[in-house]
Amino acid sequence: MFDPITIGVLGLIALFGLLLLRVPVGIAMILVGIGGTWVLSHVVSYIRFVPYLKQFKSLLWENVANNDLSVVPLFVLMGYIAAEARLSSDLFKGIEALMSRLRGGVAMAAIAACGGFGAVCGSSLATAATMGRVALPELRKLGYAPSLASGALAAGGTLGILIPPSVALVIYAIVVEGSILKMFQAAILPGLIAIVGFIFVIAIQVRLNPSLAPEPAQMDREDRRRAIRRLWPVLLIFGSIILGLGFGLFTPTPAASIGVFVIAAYGFILRGLTGEGLNFAGLIRAIRATAITSGMIYLILFGAEVLKGFFTRTTLPQALSEWAAMSGMDPFLVLGIMLVIFIILGCFMESLAMILVVVPFFWPTLIALNGGDFVTAETAAFGMDNESLKIWFGILALIVVELGLITPPVGLNVFIISSLARDTPMATVFRGVTPFLSAEIVRVILILLFPVLTLAVPRLIGN
């Protein structure tokens, strides 16, 4: 007869098997969670299946009736309304007006605009899709090489997962029972490093191969003035959301609500004044898009809850953490292996699902390796207390998770950009995105070597 830990391992294998057979991620999690518990109930005497089933009377309702999670659909709605209100376009045009004098400046503007749009949109895919629609035609019209144009936008889209507010950060904080606000604060510097790194990659590329970008063209003075004029309100709105969250002026749910309200109001006013901006049809489109994204996220969250119950009963996560603590392996080596697993899984798995499936296994292991629940910074293996480790590991994990969005064979951001640039082969987009991967690797190494890059802002604000 199998023991609970073996059943847990088999459950994990079954989960990945179902995922590879294209079962929707949330459904696969629910099936393995319930099916696995049924198997367990035949092996472990104190686990009884019918009482287990009775928790489903309230489990789903309590899972969604959660104040912390209410922020998820609100951030998603905020991003879609911002796109419908053409704020993404104003942002790109405004930054383009400021940077167009540089060779490769419009591609750099696209990166900066992706970072800015990430501040109102919690999703990398939505950032890539929105900014791709806005910036790709402009880049192509100006004569940018397809590889640079599409690669910059696919890479720029990944900024959405880290620049606060980020749905992935919210989910990670909930999984490890950490502070959402501290995670947002910790992500600010690494997010800025990514923007600077990507811009630097473009600058190097166009210097080495000037044919990738056209000669900088002087923008018409009136167009430039108009673009910059339209940029200010967008910067004000986006900046107040990111700074308000970062400096703890408001908590995530009020930030998201006020963000939706202000962006919608601005969009409607803009429509009234200029004929461009948000209209009722745009609002309805934003709600429908929110329904799809939020429905998908909530199902995965519920699936993870069911799956967590199963794995906890198998004691697999505890066994894994005890094994890691006793194995005598170098903690940094284990951390490195974890990050590599994230990268591999990220190549074919949805980022939120990955966080929800993998982090509950990794996090107890890291705590055990660090020295246990009550370790202090002085005696900890990673040189920091568990609260800091939570933040540092979370940011590292999300960065490597996002690498999967631009890495073959799946690379969802690459698919999105490729679908927008129909005349650009997928291989060209992957080729274009490769130099940006090197910037990401440098960023991961920097954060691994200098945890202060993630911990400085939360500590500064906390003090």
Added chain:
Amino acid sequence: MTVVLTRLVDAFALLGGVILLIIVGVTTTNTTAFILDRITGPFGVNVSGLPGYEDFVQLAISGAALMFFPYCQMRRGHVAVELFMDLMPRLLQRLFDTLWLALTAAVAIFLAYWMVLGLLEARSDMVVTSVLGWSVWPFYGPGIASMALWAFVALWQIAGGRADV
């Protein structure tokens, strides 16, 4: 039937969106009240936030979140790993797709069934929210209807239904 179903699913999604907008309005009002209180407090004028605001958000979001499920299913929005199945023969892909849709419908019916029992239990136990004192059981209703509709959409997709909303 397709027209009725797609409109119903669309109406659920839009109603969920309207609930989100109500949450936006309530939260913005509540936060503005807190900000005003900070400003006017030193002058002896107190502006109070909305009592039971968190209760309201909790109840409202439970309805909105689940009402998105049928629309998400209709638009095939529930993510899946698109890696190996694309390499399989078309017939096998369709077979697996039908199987997964049937399982999705089964999961939705399973959840709807247990939620009905949950509603009855919350009603008999007279479960109320902590501040507003509102009964919780009526707020299971949108969730149960959404689960039933979700199952129906999955079955409709097995029968060849395609979304055009």
